[in-house]
Amino acid sequence: MSEKTNKHSWGAAAATGVGSMPGDDAREAAKTVTGSLEALPYLPELPVRGPGADMIGRTAGMLVEVYAHVEPSGWRISDRPGRDTRRARSWLGEDLDALEEFTQGHRGALKVSAVGPWTLAGSLELRNGEVALSDPGACRDLTASLAEGLRAHLAEVRRRVPGAEVVLQLDEPSLTAVLTGTVRTASGYRTHAAVDRGVVEGALRDLVAAAQAPVVVHSCAPNVPFGLLRRSGASGVSFDFSLLTEREEEAIGEAVEGGTSLFIGAVPGIDTALSDPAGSVRGVRTLWRRLGLSPGTLAESVVITPSCGLAGASPAYARAALAHCVRAARSLADNPE
Template sequence: MSNDLHLPPATGTGVGSMPGTDAREAARVATEAPQGIAFLPELPARGPGADMTGRTLGLLVELYAQLEPSGWRFADRPGRDTRRARSWLGEDLDAVEEFTQGYAGHLKVQAVGPWTLAAAVQTRQGEAALRDPGACRDLAGSLTEGLAAHLADVARRVPGAQVVLQLDEPSLTAVLRGQVRTASGYRTYRAVDRAVVESVLRDVVAAVDVPVVVHSCAPEVPFALLRAAGAAGVSFDFGLLTERDWDAIGEAAEAGTALFAGVVPGTDAPLSDPPGSVSGVRALWRRLGLAPGALGSSVAVTPSCGLAGATPAYARAALAHCAKAARSLVDNPE
């Protein structure tokens, strides 16, 4: 297994989603603007199947889903939604392949993780797969097999790339706390045991054989659990950290876990000077007593979450800003 992730100094990257519907323009920006880790963009404005959940459901092997008025639900066979999701993914891969000829750096692809997916897709009875441990196991197994094929395709298309997988798990904390609401909205599903959550994530991470970063833009990211599951990196909204998270951040940094700090607004907003955007990152690093010289190669700079809600011009500017802010962590770590 190759799950170590050594960040290039001054790494900026995106979270995944981009605005608009132009796959070629999104790919151009996602491969040129970050100047650290290029990424495969998602364009949810195209509609169902281009969103992160629909795209990931299209990757599943021998499991299918279709969009109902109540949300995504398992189906007996692949239908229009599956075909559309796969078609759009192919279009996005073609575009990224075009703009990465001769590329030899990191390339990040994103997919919804097993627990957020289990909270988002319904069984035929209309309740989330999260309710049924057997459905969760089947879903995780199908996802793992689909991810392996997807990653192999990316590696074939961009042979010089060091592929990184990002698992999006914004619902993970809610799954652990029993806060995912049922279809009626009046109750919540029972909390899933931490050992079970960790075990499933560990199995996925171990099977894909590339470095895995787990992303959540929700509060109270379970850093220790993700590290124990084998995640090489954790991506989070820096503005949502509280003092309760500090020790876990310090332990992750000391253990060599790559930290993807979301500090740049994900929707159109005035951008401060790049060093100012990461002033909080520097301050926390000092407070934790971590080596200043390690900051620029331990922390990547990202938007706080996806950029789907931004204008195209702002998305380009935000990614370029991330790169400049990351450079300032190298040039001026203290």
């Protein structure tokens, strides 16, 4: 195979996190992330703080002219902003304050994340209790609202960190379920119909265009649709390496050939004994050889991450995991064979 060289703002041999961190101290999380990840730091999420700090609540707080509140069953669309919307925006403001404090003088890539349109549609309930995925019009409205909200959010990040080259991560753990028609209805007895792949791709393409920045789509679920994400214009795809199947490998090769970066979750996201850094990415090197990709492009095409968010880890392990990702990424550059 001959492949394009990936030249993104984070450079070669980069590492980053997925999103969530343990604990409820925004300053401590920002200090850990910015201190550990020089090439690609990110805005942490701290879901343990409660509703509004979780990924659905944080993203709901970004929406424009669409509001949500918490019900026992989850987040539900509201007529007007209420306490839960205000709380989500307050948590995000606190997180941005902390990030701004610890990125003074930063120049280079900086990653922020939000839930993508299809996971959001599969999670936000309409007034009748069914998720927005059940209504194509509601899906279109959510996508448009999210696009406007993300434009404002990215502009705010750029204002606070003027030297940042912002990278947007769209979290889409439900994307495969949306495509295969396995998202359950409110009753639990049926599933919502699969959404046409062209419609799914079109909504993602709209978000990529709205961001005016590199977009990485993350899913820690099996069977990530690499081809669809590449066609949507995503600059990178983030996934759990342990869930990769042989069927997906050909699509990965095509993605790399097209210049798409792979954010490979190669380090466990929960407390465990960590192997040597080179051992953590041995499977990545093996995959590269199996696909016939040039070893020289490995460090440029791959960013090493934990397998998923670190909210379930201890603070000490979270710090160790991020440092391990950095060392593992460097090992790809030092010894790509």
